[in-house]
Amino acid sequence: MELSMGHISSRSERLFRFVGRINIYRSNQEPIARSLGPENLLLKGSTLKNTKKIYGVAVYTGMETKMALNYQGKSQKRSAVEKSINAFLVVYLCILLSKATVCTTMKYVWQSNPFNDEPWYNEKTKKEKEAFKVLRMFTDFLSFMVLFNFIIPVSMYVTVEMQKFLGSFFISWDKEMYDEEIKEGALVNTSDLNEELGQVEYVFTDKTGTLTENSMEFIECCIDGHKYKESISEVDGPLKYYGKAEKCREELFLRALCLCHTVQIKEGDQVDGLIGHLEHRSTYISSSPDEIALVKGAKKYGFSFLGLENDYMKVKNQNNETERYQLLHILNFDPVRRRMSVIVRTITGKLLLFCKGADSSIFPKVQQDEIQQTKAHVDRNAMDGYRTLCVAFKELSQEEYDQIDKQICEAKMALQDREEKMAKVFEDIEANMHLIGATAVEDKLQEQAAETIEALHAAGMKVWVLTGDKMETAKSTCYACRLFQTNTELLELTTKTVGHSERKEDRLHELLMEYHKRLLQDFPKNRGGHKRSWMLNHEYGLIIDGSTLSLILNPSQDSSSSNYKTIFLQICLKCTAVLCCRMAPLQKAQIVRMVKSTKGSPITLSIGDGANDVSMILEAHVGIGIKGKEGRQASRNSDYAVPKFKHLRKLLLAHGHLYYVRIAHLVQYFFYKNLCFILPQFLYQFFCGFSQQPLYDAAYLTMYNICFTSLPILAYSLLEQHINIETLTSDPQLYMKISDNAMLQWKPFLYWTFLGAFEGLVFFFGVYYLFQNSSLEDNGKVFGNWTFGTIVFTILVFTVTLKLALDTRFWTWMNHFVIWGSLAFYVFFSFFWGGIIWPFLKQQRMYFVFAHMVTSLSTWLAIILLIFISLFPEILLIVFKNVRRKAQEHPLSSCSLKLPAITAFLGVNKSNIQIENQREVGAEGTSRGHPSSPASCLRQHHPYPNYPIHATNQKCPL
């Protein structure tokens, strides 16, 4: 046996491409050559189905497997939060460097007085005296760096990683994202991008299987222009005919449906030979749900496919007779040709080719006079949102077939350019056919698809639908799922508007200019400052198809059209919704890349379910796979996989929002707590002769970030829900509050930094002034420098922990446990650390320091006061924010209800009961006579009262 392969392609979108040939040698016989394609390749991680064993050859192993090669692209996704962290880190590095520089400089200024440099009680060692001054300065600088290095929150990276890893479980544990049908919940493939889910600006979604169920139902068909539709009411009988085609044409059409597919039959647990029971025991399986729908559809009209046996396809006809057809060739479906064919031989020896495919790919291949009647049906069905396929056939003579057979075998054996050769051969074969009819299959919208899209819109995201379907089908789906509203003004850039003619580039140019002008008028420049202001304006939708897109992206030599791309992009970015139809998988990725690289590099999200969405899933910042019916390629290549499209709403609005807020708070808090940790140590240098004397004991220095203050923030960053999940999911506008990385901009960073600096100053100078008289015990004994440091440290630990407690809105027992536990542990540790003479320590400087500290009442009072002063600005800010928000949101705020005592005392007369009533009325949304009453305000707050129930396939209003 000999195996030869084409070159391995490591490009990720080539996951499902494989070219090979196998030669089988037997003794005394000519070697047999067989071609190998992707259908012969089992990817790593595959499981066998419907068979007990197979024989195989390992072709790639280890890191060379296609899966391994495809995994590499993923690790490169970095979140915006990480970029912010790096920026902040640079600032803190600068602070560190400047602190060390200031101290080193000050040290040598201070030491220029000899009585400071070397007083008699503190002489230098011989080594110190002999060292070069420059060298000494350098070592001093390094010593200061070591002393202050704790300002760089190294432990933050560990905590962030833990937070991301543990936090991602919450997505996979979410019961609301569990799907009963497939018995699976959400899947998290990467935990690096949790917070990115809260920053999405563009959503690119596939249509089939993502917005729709991808569970196809045969609706109607037309044979020679006559419509055949199953009626819903039983009175009319099972089938309703609108005029009839000739009987033979009918049968030909149904046979074509039964033969032209790749459906297999999966039998039940027990296989018995009784054909009559087949329907009850077997199910059709296929990679394409459309085919199943068609085979099932044919069955309703009396022709059922019974399976493939020894290269013979068995079909039971209307008279319950079994017909057998020898299957000679399958010309597989591919997205470029957009059609598939089979070649069969009937019992009588006739050779027939059946072909089905998209109308656009069939019509050019059939007799032109046959098209007209069918086209009308196809177009109407497409308008109704059905997926349409056309069926054609042709008869082949034996000679023709022999030639075809030879061509196909040659092309299949080719190791180089096999795909091109095959495509060429198929193209030649599928010509001069006769059109028989067309089918219409309905793909139902997924539940809550419309609500989800509306919520995403309200959350400030722009939703783009990228689909391979034809424009009419896609457009009606877009209306059905409310991507386009009835008042949305549609701008079309399709073959229909641009045309096929030679002048299409000029026409495109005109259209682009016209749309651009129109949009600019609607969005004057001075409003450009507000990034999401389009929400308030007239809404525009854009429709573009694949061929026009390639015209824009890859213009011909004409240089004047090179700026199409920028104009096109400007138009796109101003539209609320964009529909791209007739897209090839690579074009989907191209669009995502184009948007990703625009100014401000917006965060993009791609969601899809099929193999054709993999490229855009990999391209976007966040890739989401739907665990759909078209296999697992999408969910395997995604960052997150969910069972249904509707889960996107909770994933983004609740999980994404929370993850972002949590991690942003975590990052800011880490910088803050290290700043107010190290600032006192820096200030202390001014009072110890810049001698690198640490303020805190070494144990405190090391354990501060590891033990005393790490767990509360970790628990916070895992559990915090500053707004509860229900509110987050039901009020999409909250999502906009955190858009553009709002919590990690310079303004909040400065606030935290100032807060840290203020607290550091309070800690140090509070204790400094307390120590103006260091006899703080009631027996007149005095405290030394280690007590000084311990007091500062105690205030520090309590303040930063209580600050977190103030920030915590969602208390679980775990928060209580870690917050109060950390403080208790600190106290316990301090007693323990100071309670024992440690034999391995050279200096027992902490011996009973903490115990003595707590016997001093003055110290207690100082600690309490300084904690309060440190937290005072924070409390003040929270309170004023609350008051202001209440005043803005509910003018008749509940303050008056909560503070009856004070208001009554001050004589502020309020009719509370009346207010209460009004608020209730407002909440029900039925306020009638109070135009400026709180009801109007409350309504703003609930922009989604009750959606009217829409039919799943709403008729296109155009």
Added chain:
Amino acid sequence: LLSAGIALPLFFALGLAGLAVGLGLHFSSGTIRELELDYTGAPRSNHDCARCTNASATSGPCLCTLRFELAEPFPGPVCLYYQLSNYYQNHRRYGVSRDDLQLSGDPWGLRVANSLFNDTFTLHRLVNGSFMPVPLDSRGISWWTDSNVKFRNPELVNGSLATAFWGTAKPPNWPCAAYLLDAGNPNNTGFVNEDFIVWMRTAALPTFRKLYRRVHQGNFSAGLPHGTYRLDINYSYPVLPFKGTKKVILSTVSWMGGKNPFLGIAYLVFGSACILTGFVMLAVHIKYQQQNQMDED
């Protein structure tokens, strides 16, 4: 969490509590009597100790005296501190040189110990024209855990501490060897000498005071009555070379320790700030409510 309904009473309660504690602290601090006596003897000052400024431990002590009046009585117990300024006991090079394992029993060589403060003081009160000595208690001036656990003398050799210290060098700046620090009292000599232990607890800031003695015995158990006193100083610790000063401080103590005006003032300021904020918030609150009332009408 912190809605106006909780925050307003919180601010008022905090403010009142702050004011109450502040007043208490301020009052307590005010009742504490404190007298500072500078005896640095800077050149060109006509202080008696000015003639002693060249003295050092090795050159032998120099005696100087200081007379002072107590206008009002100091209720006991009265603490006698010495205070040094511009003295960096918290300098890293100074602190790093200590080795507490040695101090719990092994011989040594240290900067901190070497620079042990060795001025000594005696206090006399003028009674009927003659100066009567005031008994000064040197016991219990250090932390109990320090003098009983942390600092230990080496094992006695043949019942003699001197032999145990044999072979160790006397710190160059000391007038006598360690075992002679309080030679008469075996519980207060060598490493367990309380003056030594107090010195070894290095101060936090360059200006610091350390407890020297307490007055609570004999005729003075109720404190120091008003009158004239004389302080005899055995001056042997040079501070002028590093531009430092030396002071003796007589101070009474209360539950909050020595005189400390900072705490009381800080509490008063904090309490007032809270109440002020409370009023501002109340004003804002009422303003909103009035606005709402107008909207309603």
